[in-house]
Amino acid sequence: MSTFDVAVVGSGPSGASAAFHLAKAGLKTVILEKETLPRYKVCGGGFVYRGRKNMPFDISEVVDIEFNKVDIYMGDKFHFVTERENPIISLVMRDAFDNLMVKKSQELGVELIEDCKVTKVVNKKDVVELETTKGAISATYVIAADGVYSQMAKMAGWTNDTRTLIPALEYEVEVNDADFKRLSKEIRFDIDAIPAGYGWCFPKKNHLSIGVGVIIKDDKKIKEYCAEYIKFLGIEEIISIEKHGYQIPVTPRTDGYVKNNVFLIGDAAGFADPLTAEGISNAIYSGKLVAKAIAEAGDDKEKAAKTYTDIIESTIMPELLTSMKLAKLFYGSKLVRKAIMKKYGQRFSEVMTDIFMGEKLYPKDIMGKLKEKLKEKIISI
Ligand SMILES: Cc1cc2nc3c(=O)[nH]c(=O)nc-3n(C[C@H](O)[C@H](O)[C@H](O)COP(=O)(O)OP(=O)(O)OC[C@H]3O[C@@H](n4cnc5c(N)ncnc54)[C@H](O)[C@@H]3O)c2cc1C
Structure with a gap:
């Protein structure tokens, strides 16, 4: 049986990031991935600058388009634009992006085993044994980076799922030249394109990634909303369309991120941003943090x-x-949303952009202040 210091299950941004930093710290690391790379991942591929600026290597070869300007719409009435010197959002296709991250970790000595699904987690005295479709593997530490549907978490002892999962659709749409020219000029978010959520239109090299997400609760009509959103964007001709649906965890687990030497990161832990559902940057960040914790602790598992x-x-x-x-x-x-956007739309968009840029954290006192101001505003509507 092959033995490693750390086995990382999943080769998405969280797993690849963890593996990269573990290998950099000199730990013998393997990535176990159930698919063959590069593999498609349902995702808008909008990578915000707070993630990009902290990448330990250049990713420009896998960036389709970058936008220093973001357009936020709410119906026909409101349109806010923010602009920065550096790219606020870099648009990637996740097959290429994730593959690059894995390749960079391999350059540092990480072993990648593809077509390798982990099917069972067995806790031994000093190691964790993983049964996989390619045989058993043992490791001192295991990192579960297997995404929103994390079977690893279930197998490792998280019997209840305390995260909130929301549905999101992502359509890869090829349109005619006129529509592509018009819609690829901007990266747009449409608040209220869908009740309690938003729609997005992200231009890629040769097509548009169009999607909708319901942020706070499930809604069975999500496919209808997405069809309406495509109409709303004024698309006249669809040359081809690939429809995908998946989920995003928009609240973190409340019962811990470590059990029996299995560490949860990324979507498996529930680290996507609740307001925006943006998950790539925290996935990468949590991978870096877990690597640091493990590398510093050595064999002291409690300390890790x-x-x-x-x-x-x-x-x-x-x-x-x-x-x-x-x-x-x-x-x-x-009503609250309308009041916020009417009175503070530009300011709200600027603050969100600062957060995307990694220049600001969420303002800690914002709830109290907002509630006060909104009370006044709603009374006057
Ligand atoms: C429709 C949609 C649009 C989105 N758009 C954006 C966006 O524009 N920007 C953004 O920042 N975030 C976006 N997100 C969120 C983002 O995709 C996730 O937060 C991010 O992919 C999480 O990364 P991860 O590494 O934790 O998991 P994943 O990227 O899901 O990677 C998990 C990996 O684990 C592998 N795996 C699973 N089970 C096993 C197993 N048993 N054994 C071995 N391997 C296994 C999978 O094959 C996969 O490769 C979107 C999500 C959705 C659904």
């Missing part, structure tokens, strides 16, 4: 678990908690 938990509680978690409250307020009532 405590360090990782502490570091998540002091970095990612406060951001997610504020964002959760904002999401509830923002998507919970159309």
